[in-house]
Amino acid sequence: MTPYRTFGLRIHLATSPLMTDLPLPHEPVLRRVGAVADRLGLEVYAVGGAVRDALLRRPTTDLDFVTVGPGTGIVLAKALAKELGGHTAHVYENFGTAAVRLPPASVEGQTEPLVLEFVAARKESYRRDSRKPIVEDGTLGDDQRRRDFTVNALAVALNAERFGELVDPFDGLADLAARRLRTPLDPAETFDDDPLRMLRAARFAAQLGFTIVPEARAAMEAHAGRIAIVSQERVTDELQKIVASARPATGLRILFETGLLAYVFPELVALAGVEAVGGYAHKDNFHHTLGVLENLVDLQLAQGVEAPVEGDALWLRWAALLHDIAKPDTKRFVPGTGWTFHGHEDLGARRHVPRVFQRLKLPLGEPLETVCELVRLHHRPVALVDEDVTDSAVRRLLFEAGDRVDDLMTLVRADITSQNPRRVRRYLAGFDRVEEKMREVEEKDRLRAFQPPVDGHEIMEAVGVGEGVAVGILKEWIREAILEGEIPNEHDPAFAYMLAHKDEALRRARLFEGCLRSLQGSERAAMGAIKEAVFRDALPDDAEAAEAYLARVKEDALAAREETAE
Numbered sequence: 001m002t003p004y005r006t007f008g009l010r011i012h013l014a015t016s017p018l019m020t021d022l023p024l025p026h027e028p029v030l031r032r033v034g035a036v037a038d039r040l041g042l043e044v045y046a047v048g049g050a051v052r053d054a055l056l057r058r059p060t061t062d063l064d065f066v067t068v069g070p071g072t073g074i075v076l077a078k079a080l081a082k083e084l085g086g087h088t089a090h091v092y093e094n095f096g097t098a099a100v101r102l103p104p105a106s107v108e109g110q111t112e113p114l115v116l117e118f119v120a121a122r123k124e125s126y127r128r129d130s131r132k133p134i135v136e137d138g139t140l141g142d143d144q145r146r147r148d149f150t151v152n153a154l155a156v157a158l159n160a161e162r163f164g165e166l167v168d169p170f171d172g173l174a175d176l177a178a179r180r181l182r183t184p185l186d187p188a189e190t191f192d193d194d195p196l197r198m199l200r201a202a203r204f205a206a207q208l209g210f211t212i213v214p215e216a217r218a219a220m221e222a223h224a225g226r227i228a229i230v231s232q233e234r235v236t237d238e239l240q241k242i243v244a245s246a247r248p249a250t251g252l253r254i255l256f257e258t259g260l261l262a263y264v265f266p267e268l269v270a271l272a273g274v275e276a277v278g279g280y281a282h283k284d285n286f287h288h289t290l291g292v293l294e295n296l297v298d299l300q301l302a303q304g305v306e307a308p309v310e311g312d313a314l315w316l317r318w319a320a321l322l323h324d325i326a327k328p329d330t331k332r333f334v335p336g337t338g339w340t341f342h343g344h345e346d347l348g349a350r351r352h353v354p355r356v357f358q359r360l361k362l363p364l365g366e367p368l369e370t371v372c373e374l375v376r377l378h379h380r381p382v383a384l385v386d387e388d389v390t391d392s393a394v395r396r397l398l399f400e401a402g403d404r405v406d407d408l409m410t411l412v413r414a415d416i417t418s419q420n421p422r423r424v425r426r427y428l429a430g431f432d433r434v435e436e437k438m439r440e441v442e443e444k445d446r447l448r449a450f451q452p453p454v455d456g457h458e459i460m461e462a463v464g465v466g467e468g469v470a471v472g473i474l475k476e477w478i479r480e481a482i483l484e485g486e487i488p489n490e491h492d493p494a495f496a497y498m499l500a501h502k503d504e505a506l507r508r509a510r511l512f513e514g515c516l517r518s519l520q521g522s523e524r525a526a527m528g529a530i531k532e533a534v535f536r537d538a539l540p541d542d543a544e545a546a547e548a549y550l551a552r553v554k555e556d557a558l559a560a561r562e563e564t565a566e
Contacts, residue, residue, distance in 0.1 A: 025050075025054055025059075025060060026063065026107065026114065028107075028108065029063065029102070029107060029114065029116070030046060030063070030158055031158075031163070032080070032083070032084075033046075033065060033076070033080060033116070033158055034158035034159050034160060034163060035160070036076065036079050036080050036083055037067070037076055037158065037159060038159055038160055039079075040072075040075065040076065040079055042067050042068070042069065042072050042075070042076055043067060043068040043069070043140075043159060044065055044066070044067050044068075044076060044157075044158045044159060045065065045066050045067075045140060045155040045156060045157055045158060045167065046063060046064070046065060046155065046156045046158060047064050047065065047066045047143070047144075047153075047154070047155045047156075048064045048147070048152050048153075048154075049062065049064065049152060050062065050063045050064055051154040051155065051156055051166075052151050052152055052154060052172075052176065055154070055173070055176055056176070056208070061110075061112050061113065061114055061115065062114075062115045062117065063114065063115070063116050063117070064117050064119075065116065065117065065118045065119070065158075066119060066120070066121050066140060066143050066155065067118065067119075067120050067121065068120070068121050068139065068140055069120060069121075069137075070120060070137045071096070071120060072120045073096065073097060073098060073118035073119040073120040074089070074091055074093075074096065074097070074098045074118065074120075076118055077089040077091070077098030077099070077100055077116070077118040078091070078098065080100055080116070081100050084100070084102075084106075087100055087101070087102065088100070088101075095119075096119060096120060096122070096135070097117060097118065097119045098117075098118045098119075099115055099116065099117045099118070100115075100116045100118075101113050101114075101115050101116075102114040102115075102116065120137065121137070121138050121139055121140050121142060121143040122135050122136060122137060122138045122142065122143060122146070123135075123136050123137075123138035123142035123143070123145070123146060124136075124146045124193070140155060140167065141169060144167070144169055144170070144184065145184050145185060147184055148183065148190065148194070148197040148200055148201075149172075149175075149181050149182060149183055149184070149197075149200075149201070149204065150170040150171060150172035150175045150182050150183070150184055151172045151175050151176045151181065151204075151210075152172070153168075153169070153170050153172050153184050154166065154167070154168055154172045154173065154176075155167040155168075169184075170182075170184045179208070179209065179210045179211065180210055180211050180212070180213055181201055181204055181205065181210050181211065181212045181213065181216060182213045182215075182216060183197075183216055183219075186219075187215055187216040187218075187219035187220075188219045188222065188223065190219075191216075191219050191220060191223045191226065192223055192226060195223065195226035195227045195229060195230055196227070196230050196234055196235070196238065198220045198223065198224070198226075198227060198258070198260055199227070199235065199238040199239075199242075199255070199260065199264070200238060201216060201220065201254070202238075202242060202251040202252075202254040202255050202258075202260070203238050203241050203242050203245065203251055205247070205250055205251055205254055206241075206242045206245040206246065206247045206248055206250050206251030206252075206254075207241070207245045207246060207247075207307075207308075209246070209247060209250075212254065217254075217257075217258060220258040220259075220260065221258045221259055224258060224259040224260045224262075224263060225263065227260055227263050227264060228263060232359075232360065232361050233361060235264050235360075236360045236361055236362065239264065239265065239360065240314075240362075241308070242255075243314065243317050243318060243321065244307060244308040244309050244310065244314050244317070245307050245308060246297070246306075246307040246308075247297070248293055248297065248317065249290040249291075249293045249294045249297075252265075252268070252290060252293075253290060256268075256269065256272070256286070265360075267325055267352065267355075267356055268286065268289070268321065268325070269286065270328045271284075271285040271286040271288075271289055271324060271325070271327060271328065272284060272285075272286035272287070273286075275331075275339070277333050277339075278335070280333070280338040280339060281339075282331070282338075282339035285324050285327050285328075288324070288417050289320070289321060289323070289324055291417035292320045292323065292411075292414045292415050292417060293317060293320045293321060293414075295413070295414035295415075295416070295417065296316065296317060296320045296410065296411065296414035297317075299410050299413060299414055300313060300316075300410075303410075312370070312407060315367045315370045315371055316374065316407045316410065316411060318362075318367075318371050319370070319371045319374035319375055319378070319407075319411055320411060320414060320415075322348065322352070322353050322356060322371060322375055323345070323348070323374070323375050323378050323411065323415065324341075324344060324348070325348045325352045325353065325356065325375070326341075326343075326344040326345070326347040326348035326351070326352045327341045327344045329344075329347060329352075330342060330343050330344040330347060345375060345376055345377070345378055345379050346376060348375045348376075349372040349373070349375040349376035350372075350376075353368070353371055353372050353375055354368065354372065357371070370404060370407075373400075373401070373404055374404060374407060374408055374411055377397070377400060377401055377408055378408065378411055378412060378415065380397050380400075380401075380408075381397065381408065381409060381412045381431060381434050382412065384397065384434045384437070385427070385430030385431065385433065385434060389434070389437060391437075391441055391485055392483060392484050392485055394434075394437050394438055394441045395441055395482070395483045395484075395485070396483050397438070398438060398441060398442060399479075399483055405438065409431065409434070409435055412431060413428065413431055416428065452475060452478060452479060452494070453478070453482075453489060453490055453491040453494040453495075454475075454478060454491060454494045454495050454498055456471050456475060458495070459471050459474050459475065459498060462495070462498065462499065462502070463498075463502050463505075463506070465506070465509075468509060469508070469509040469512050469513070469531070469534065470502075470505045470506050470508070470509035472535070473505040473508055473509065473534070473535055474498050474501065474502065474505045476535055477497075477501055477505070478494050478497055478498060481494075481497055482494070508534045508535075508539065509534075511534060511539070511543075511546055511547065511550060512530065512531060512534045512550075514547070515530050515547075515550050515551075515554070516530075519554075522558075523554065523558065525557070525558065525561055526553070526554040526557040526558050526561075528557075529553055529554070529556070529557035530550055530553055530554055530557070533549070533550060533553045534550070537549075537553075
């Protein structure tokens with residue numbers, strides 16, 4: 001994040017007793033924009049988030065400018081780019097906007113690019129069935145009226161005669177001082193015109209710690225259904241910003257309470273509620289999930305990770321959001337025991353998380369894989385808190401979690417939302433023991449980011465076969481032997497183990513190939529079950545008995561498939 005810098009520019013606040021003599025950032029850039037506008041005879045203002053953030057002393061990497069007069073935003077952007085030299089104005093004719101991107105080296109104090117966006121003042125009207133506005137040329141006042149919130153409707157004049165003068169027709173400065181979100185116009189009209197503004201309200205509350213005025217919250221509840229006309233990409237962009245923010249649980253809670261979350265994230269809403277049978281009640285898993293997210297934010301802050309988070313830190317937050325997402329589908333009441341959610345972590349990772357990512361159009365590559373693995377493994381460390389936990393169990397967790405093991409341990413710590421301090425201390429002490437055991441095993445066995453000490457090419461050369469089942473069997477058996485502590489994670493012992501077991505691997509490969517040739521049509525659906533038996537089951541030494549065993553595996557797999565289909 002770019003550190004906040006000011007350059008001596010002052011905003012003149014003659015109309016307000018609340019704040020005076022406050023600085024805006026990037027004075028040389030702003031004065032240059034004003035000077036170019038003066039030469040062209042154009043009226044120009046810095047507007048929106050840049051003004052708001054300057055008054056809040058928050059850093060910014062985007063500056064928005066409004067000019068007065070048709071097409072003048074693009075004219076000013078082109079003229080500025082030409083004067084700066086070596087820069088291009090990126091023009092978006094369909095939207096009447098232009099942008100100039102300044103590299104960090106050209107702006108004092110910047111470590112990230114500074115983006116200057118220009119648009120001519122306009123007014124908008126909306127059709128009931130569309131989010132796309134009818135745009136007309138307008139005045140500065142028209143442009144400020146179309147803004148989402150009063151704190152984003154502030155403008156600062158940049159022309160020399162009025163340089164630094166604040167234009168605040170809707171008392172946005174007072175709202176900024178009170179840390180509240182209020183719309184310039186009737187909130188029902190503002191949200192009905194552009195329903196995305198309701199999500200932006202929750203986002204600003206999460207990012208800035210502002211409260212939404214009651215009239216605006218009521219309008220959000222009344223118009224929640226209008227969010228359906230907004231594209232999924234724009235909705236997801238707001239959700240991502242909420243999750244990455246300083247107070248993500250606050251934003252999500254606002255969406256839940258106003259009914260918006262049911263439209264944009266119904267899978268999360270399905271976690272809400274408590275059911276009781278015979279005196280047994282389970283916890284509200286929605287509020288538990290928000291508690292986990294709040295705990296995670298605190299843990300990340302303690303680790304020096306500040307909002308807005310990105311990369312692995314962001315996807316860890318998504319794992320917290322989705323760690324219990326399959327609980328509604330796995331909920332069972334067991335008389336005498338209570339409520340169980342057996343297998344929710346596996347089902348969530350296998351089915352629910354990919355579906356959520358696909359529906360929200362989140363990235364499906366490594367981020368999805370990361371979240372799935374963290375969800376799948378989030379109960380595993382709990383099973384290792386016993387003092388007599390085996391090295392083998394720890395090895396398996398290190399192997400499966402790989403480089404994600406630190407994030408996994410952060411997640412399981414965040415998952416402790418008990419209100420019982422003694423129970424919390426007991427779990428945390430248990431996780432301390434698990435992490436100490438992990439360090440001991442890792443130092444000895446080097447299993448994080450595990451790479452097999454004997455690779456497939458070496459196996460093929462030693463055994464005299466090409467790629468195929470025999471090689472896969474030997475690779476898996478070597479890995480299992482290391483995880484079980486039968487051999488160290490070293491080349492020579494692994495190579496010797498491979499030579500000792502190669503004949504059995506070749507026999508099993510021949511059995512599998514024979515079964516594969518016998519499969520007809522729909523019988524091929526049993527191939528996965530047969531392969532798993534060949535790799536892992538204790539097959540009879542006798543060839544005919546082994547073939548009969550695999551035939552039974554095939555029949556059982558096909559029968560189970562038919563039952564599932566019914």
